[in-house]
Amino acid sequence: MRRADYVIKRAFFALVTIFVAITLNFFLFRVLPGSAVTALPRTASMGPAVKHALTVEFGLDQPKWQQYLIYLRELVHGNMGLSYVNQQPVSHLLLTDLKNTIPMVTVGTLLSIVVGVFTGVLAAWRRGSIADHISTNTAVFTYAFPTQWLGLMLLILLSRHLPTNGMTWPDAGSFYTENFWQHLGDVGEHMVMPALTLLLTAYGSYTLIVRTSVLETLGEDYVLTARAKGLPVRRIVWRHAVRNALLPMVTLIALDFGYIVGGALLVEVIFSWPGIGLAMENAVLQRDYPMLQGGFLILTVSVILLNFASDLIYFRLDPRISE
């Protein structure tokens, strides 16, 4: 019963948070002074016909609370409005972008977790050694450098060897048709630098957390027991200490999603990765409010859902938390 209670409680929190995010989104863009609607005339690409159509569609001539209801209704139907720049549906554009963002962020995050765990375990295992100092100090410093600076450094160091912008070579589609594997190789090649930047941005905090957390478990009684049983050190570290130390890691990664999303946004801008972050930056430059609003909503909802997912994972790993 308690288990179900916990899941329901977390699901309810996620739902309410999504609702808050939607409301906030409406409030920011429609209610605050200088919001998107009053900015309509500033957008050069808008013809009067489009403006009129938008005004009617979103009920911009109606009172705010009615606009809010219309906004909710349209959102339920997946309508986030039209981009001011090319008059395409925002939801459609952003879903395409999201499909490009997800692989890059996934690869970057997984890499940073792997590197973070290995350097962290190494540092804890060989505590006080040179290996410990190197990995801890590197972690602190990579964490302190801004993401965009790390990206620029990679650009300077690697731009002769690797593609520096976009997701595929521009002529890939037009001059020859790629098969699946060629396409994969193409995207993979372009993904190296963005994923590497994300790795450098994120792994430092994982290293430090894993280090302290493994140090803590290494002092536990069951590790002593394992030693007394004569198990090899390697086995004690990985099977006994690390496994238990990874629990706080789940918490950290979950809480880090917001940070990773921010990092991914900067990475996409640097390497012109055609994802949702680049779309939002272009929306800022072109004063394309519906795109900005849609991007904000999608990213926020993604983070909330990921948090909910990690709540469930944590619950599965450690049922104690429901008590």
Place this chain on the structure above:
Amino acid sequence: MTALMQEPGAGIEPVAATSNRGGFFLTLLKDRKSAAFGLALILFFVLLAVVAPLISPYSPTAESCGTGPSAVFAPISVHHWLGCDDGGIDMLSELMQGGRISLIVGFAATLVAMVLGGGVGILSGYFGGWADVTLMRITDYLLVIPDLVFAMVIADIWGPSLLHVILVIGILEWTSTARVIRAQVMSVKQRVYIKRTSALGAGHTRIITRHILPQVGPLLIANTVLTIAIAIYLETALAFLNLEDPTVTTWGTILEHAFNRGAVSSGAWWAIVPDGICIALVCVGCFLLGQAIEDALNPRLKIAHLSLTRWKIRTLAGREADAI
């Protein structure tokens, strides 16, 4: 997950001696090398920012490298120690000026965040009840929303200006401070001398300002130091996304200019590298000092939760240890 972070600062022991808080910080600096080193880094950059107009070799806006093609990303020379940027402006002078503004943004935004976070934390922890529930709900929701994305949207709607950037960062970064302070206030409130003071007829204002505030002071300072790093970091990110006032020079806009005006393709590393190093040194200084204060406040805390990310983390083991 959020269940775990309910009371992030719950185990933090109030400082024993309130009478000599200056003594607390002096001992801290003497005992912990990292604290002294961190403080030295921060003070160095603050000092540099203050005296920048006096010692800066050129004006941060004048085209001191000359005009014409040879001035564009002119390399490092005897006259220009860090070379020139794309407009023929001396990088060293620009870096000093950028540091001034970046530190102002960092400190001002942190001030806003600390007033909000400290205020919310104290109100929430001291009065409890519905005020606590409402404020902590708001904090919960704000914590989940990715802050760079949120900041980007607000900064874009308000329009680019230095003041807006400060306000945006300030109203985004108070949440974690509020949680930590709240937990601390709740534990201080239970102490006998507070009850005694209250029985003697002291009002809420007096109890808060004379008895609670001094107890949460060091923790608030630790948070302040760590928030400065985050604020500077967020400022550079916003500037990089073209949301900073285009007429000011900050460490963030220097990176943005280098990126958008071809420093990479010109191989002008001097327009990029020193800037990042300055930002990283200030941030490392803040991490070291903040973490040292936190360690000193609560030596039992195994995982330093303040300095790693702005999210507060406590392990299950840590919670159990504290519960005993």
